[in-house]
Amino acid sequence: MAKIGVYVCHCGENIAGVVDVEAVRAFAEKLPGVTVARSYLFMCSDPGQELIKKDIREGLVDRVVVAACTPRTHEPIFRKAIESAGLNKYLLEMANIRDQCSWVHPHDKEGATEKAKLLVASAVAKAANLEPLEDKFVQVTPKALVIGGGVAGMFSALELANMGYKVYLVEKRPSIGGVMAQLDKTFPTNDCSA
């Protein structure tokens, strides 16, 4: 039987300003398979992550649900945290109770709290069924393509080339330079553009 830890984040006022975080935590604690449910001001902060790591190290949890913000920005942080505590990093599930809850229902605190509970229940149910997964790797061709030969393309190509990589710079016109080559002088220094 999986031992699921649920960690509910206040995200300062972002979540706690709308959602009753303590009510969500208390609800999560009673869900099947949940061994620990905690809340914290900023779960992504060092002390927040430490709460999770400590529970893993002490054998209290082997599946983690973080009810917080978007996995797009924060999933990598929590994956790294649980991995450093010895758990497979894919045994994590996030419930987005900020972008998909507190931010969209700022005027309905009760409704938002109920929705947050549902999102957490759903994440816990999934967590119980999570399996450890292993990363796969592919080799990289150490070359780059830059499309466009104006200011942006030229500087990108030069930087990459100076780092030692082969760069193909594609430009549709006969010459590089782009719009910049058409400018007489450029602000704020009034030096020539070419």
Add this chain to the structure above:
Amino acid sequence: MVQVGTNPNIELLTYSEVEEVEGSIGNFKVKIRKKQTYIDWDKCTGCGACAEACPAKVPNEFNAGLDTRGAIYIQFPQAVPKKAVIDIEHCLNCAGRKIGTQPKISKKTGKPILAPCEKACPAGACDRSIAWDPEGELIEVEVGTIVVATGFKVMEKERFKEYAPDSPNVLTALQLERLISATGPTGGKLLRPSDGQKPKVISFISCVGSRDQRYHTYCSRVCCMYMIKEARLIKEKYPDIDIYMHFMDVRTPGKDFDEYYTYARELGINIVRGKVGGIEKLPGDRLRVMGYDNDLGKPIEVKADMVVLATAIELPEDAKQLAQKLSLPMDGSGFFKELHPKLKPVETPVEGIFLAGCCQGPKDIPDTVAQAKGAAAAAAVPLAQGKVVIEPTISEVNPEKCSGCGVCVPLCPYNAIKLEQYGDRPRAQIDMTQCKGCGVCAAACPSGAITLHGFTDAQIFAQIEALTKAA
């Protein structure tokens, strides 16, 4: 530009366009069309004799249409590489010299009759007898990462009927830029197009197409500063010219920018806050600029000899086609969309493809350089690591269960699935570098042979149950 041209690690592919992109981060296969130049670039010295000899007259893009170039031309004096190309659509085929035909022989002299461009070329680079392939050449390169830096275009003045676009003395700011440039059509002399006379009064109009519900709601970000720059350059060279600048707001928030603006005021350039409603043509090629002065709370009229429109920056059509080839999304303003507006400003939803410069949104040169260096650093990370992680939350086929029906193959939006022989029959196989984990195949598989890791049936059903039970 010269640095780029001489860097041994950079292979310049000018007069070329990306035709097709396959693969994913780490290993993109890119087909590039090298367009036909009809000139032997190994021999061309960039002397420009051919361009001078060409009798064709084509609007010159480099001078924003203010003068003409030949059908054979070098894009501009400092071009890199400095090589001629033949714009075959506008070529007049002088002396009946179509590309790929042998010259007629003169009865008088017994010598071949050559086209003027051929005759002028001292290097033998222009030879119309060669049957150049009009399709050019298709090459394929393999790269680990891609930086998209396709830039912008400015709106044409013709879009703005209220600003008398048919008057030759109404110019876009880019046209004025060419008019005051030493390499421009007048050699840098400020002469108004209608009669070649020096203007006495010039009006600048900001936000033409920008911050306007009818066109673009965004601010083009560079217009205030380049208008001030153009006005300063003119005022410093010709202090007797009166300059009026009509701004909705003066936006100069960059480093040293406000000081730059303050100096323009000290030079005696007239700054008027308020929108210009329209321009009327007056006798003597003059123009009546009808605006409003917000500070005085009154309408203002200026009789000008020349009007400069700061037209908006927008994404060119062909960049949108490139976006489709790369599967990159656009944002609400019509530019390439970055992955996150604050935290991932050079990344895109397609891993391994990065953005730099105005294709991501209007910006000035300092910001463009900063972003370009950022994009280069981001694009170098996978190259430096030598390998990239593929998250295992992708689909996998159980070959024992797969019936080989092939339903999944055309459904995959990423062309990641192929039928390959396995045992007695062909069965589906998923390329892990192409799969994005969308799950379409797993949902469609009639045999239940495909598992989307991280989103298995058991996991999804458990979630549905939890959601419905609690409700």
